Amino acid sequence: xxxxxxxxxxxxxxxxxxxxxxxxxxxxxxxxxxxxxxxxxxxxxxxxxxxxxxxxxxxxxxxxxxxxxxxxxxxxxxxxxxxxxxxxxxxxxxxxxxxxxxxxxxxxxxxxxxxxxxxxxxxxxxxxxxxxxxxxxxxxxxxxxxxxxxxxxxxxxxxxxxxxxxxxxxxxxxxxxxxxxxxxxxxxxxxxxxxxxxx
Amino acid sequence: xxxxxxxxxxxxxxxxxxxxxxxxxxxxxxxxxxxxxxxxxxxxxxxxxxxxxxxxxxxxxxxxxxxxxxxxxxxxxxxxxxxxxxxxxxxxxxxxxxxxxxxxxxxxxxxxxxxxxxxxxxxxxxxxxxxxxxxxxxxxxxxxxxxxxxxxxxxxxxxxxxxxxxxxxxxxxxxxxxxxxxxxxxxxxxxxxxxxxxxxxxxxxxxxxxxxxxxxxxxxxxxxxxxxxxxxxxxxxxxxxxxxxxxxxxxxxxxxxxxxxxxxxxxxxxxxxxxx
Numbered sequence: 310x311x312x313x314x315x316x317x318x319x320x321x322x323x324x325x326x327x328x329x330x331x332x333x334x335x336x337x338x339x340x341x342x343x344x345x346x347x348x349x350x351x352x353x354x355x356x357x358x359x360x361x362x363x364x365x366x367x368x369x370x371x372x373x374x375x376x377x378x379x380x381x382x383x384x385x386x387x388x389x390x391x392x393x394x395x396x397x398x399x400x401x402x403x404x405x406x407x408x409x410x411x412x413x414x415x416x417x418x419x420x421x422x423x424x425x426x427x428x429x430x431x432x433x434x435x436x437x438x439x440x441x442x443x444x445x446x447x448x449x450x451x452x453x454x455x456x457x458x459x460x461x462x463x464x465x466x467x468x469x470x471x472x473x474x475x476x477x478x479x480x481x482x483x484x485x486x487x488x489x490x491x492x493x494x495x496x497x498x499x500x501x502x503x504x505x506x507x508x
Numbered sequence: 509x510x511x512x513x514x515x516x517x518x519x520x521x522x523x524x525x526x527x528x529x530x531x532x533x534x535x536x537x538x539x540x541x542x543x544x545x546x547x548x549x550x551x552x553x554x555x556x557x558x559x560x561x562x563x564x565x566x567x568x569x570x571x572x573x574x575x576x577x578x579x580x581x582x583x584x585x586x587x588x589x590x591x592x593x594x595x596x597x598x599x600x601x602x603x604x605x606x607x608x609x610x611x612x613x614x615x616x617x618x619x620x621x622x623x624x625x626x627x628x629x630x631x632x633x634x635x636x637x638x639x640x641x642x643x644x645x646x647x648x649x650x651x652x653x654x655x656x657x658x659x660x661x662x663x664x665x666x667x668x669x670x671x672x673x674x675x676x677x678x679x680x681x682x683x684x685x686x687x688x689x690x691x692x693x694x695x696x697x698x699x700x701x702x703x704x705x706x707x708x709x710x711x712x713x714x715x716x717x718x719x720x721x722x723x724x725x726x727x728x729x730x731x732x733x734x735x736x737x738x739x740x741x742x743x744x745x746x747x748x749x750x751x752x753x754x755x756x757x758x759x760x761x762x763x764x765x766x767x768x769x770x771x772x773x774x775x776x777x778x779x780x781x782x783x784x
Binding site: 330332333368369370371405406434438441443444460461467468469470498499500502503504505506507508 | 572574575576577578604605606607609640642644646647648649650652724725750751752753
């Protein structure tokens with residue numbers, strides 16, 4: 310009995326030590342999360358498609374900048390029309406900013422005319438930590454081959470000012486357009502900016 | 509002559525009425541203060557942007573760390589006047605849920621040198637600072653404000669005691685740029701080892717030691733940096749950011765010693781070392 314307990318403990322310990330960590334140019338670690346409509350999604354469900362992960366917190370001023378300006382929704386619409394899967398992920402813990410009921414999420418998403426594929430709830434922060442998500446927004450792009458090809462900020466203007474959206478260098482657009490042109494992604498990482506993820 | 513004097517006084521009063529009130533936005537306020545000066549002796553005036561925060565709120569350093577936003581200040585000055593880069597007092601490192609940020613709580617005075625042109629006629633001048641920043645506790649809000657003040661250049665100025673204390677504290681918290689630290693680095697795949705020999709420090713008194721980079725995105729932001737004593741040298745390990753934006757060419761930022769004495773005193777140095 311003790312032997313079995315020790316074995317299980319070791320398996321759990323080793324599993325946690327060697328938990329997958331998202332790394333550029335390596336296979337993106339798989340995950341399974343439930344969306345705001347109660348549907349379950351795994352990253353592996355979208356094999357063969359380019360996938361964007363967008364860390365979100367509707368009350369963060371940096372997220373507001375990109376939603377109030379419609380920048381984020383326009384990107385979502387433009388690329389989901391091209392068969393990109395766009396997953397907004399919220400890793401706000403219970404009681405923390407950005408953690409809403411499913412009803413409230415859907416209400417806010419509708420108000421913003423959000424065009425993502427799904428809004429995934431990562432309340433225990435497991436997926437956020439697996440991907441090293443630090444800020445909202447924090448953007449990741451996974452190629453159709455399942456490889457992480459971009460991690461970083463949405464653009465190069467680390468401000469909360471809506472006026473700065475115009476003229477910013479948008480790294481997500483740049484990376485996705487390069488993928489669609491059959492090129493390799495030229496800027497694979499940038500410094501993310503925003504509110505801290507509320508783990 | 510009298511009319512001219514009246515107009516001058518009126519102008520000065522009008523400018524002062526615009527400027528004297530500290531600009532307040534929600535949980536923080538900002539104002540411009542300046543140190544004592546005598547233009548006969550020195551054409552440079554030390555000014556400060558005093559930012560005061562409600563309890564539990566913080567504002568960010570030039571490198572905000574894992575989240576937040578760098579504080580930035582643009583000045584509007586009369587023609588011919590120039591101002592230095594901001595001199596940043598050493599920030600505090602905060603860590604929440606494994607994410608590290610660098611900034612200031614309660615109060616900070618950001619310093620800059622204002623240079624008065626030689627040929628200036630010494631009329632009062634108005635200077636304006638446009639502050640762009642973010643303040644956070646468990647939530648964050650933008651703190652963007654414009655503050656102005658008037659400086660009477662015709663007369664010497666002696667600052668009040670309360671403000672003198674702020675300038676002294678801010679100066680004491682600036683990093684030492686000229687020092688005799690022997691600093692070298694050894695690069696590994698995912699980390700860098702800084703080998704430090706500091707003749708001003710007794711290694712046995714160091715409680716913690718950490719490096720805060722000026723630029724974000726290359727080194728892992730952390731307040732939990734490991735160091736060991738190796739004879740008279742200290743070896744500090746700094747990890748690279750897992751998603752670093754480029755391979756580091758230099759290590760540039762602050763080296764902060766915290767001592768194990770009762771008041772947990774600090775010593776802060778600026779370090780700049782090329783990486784081969």
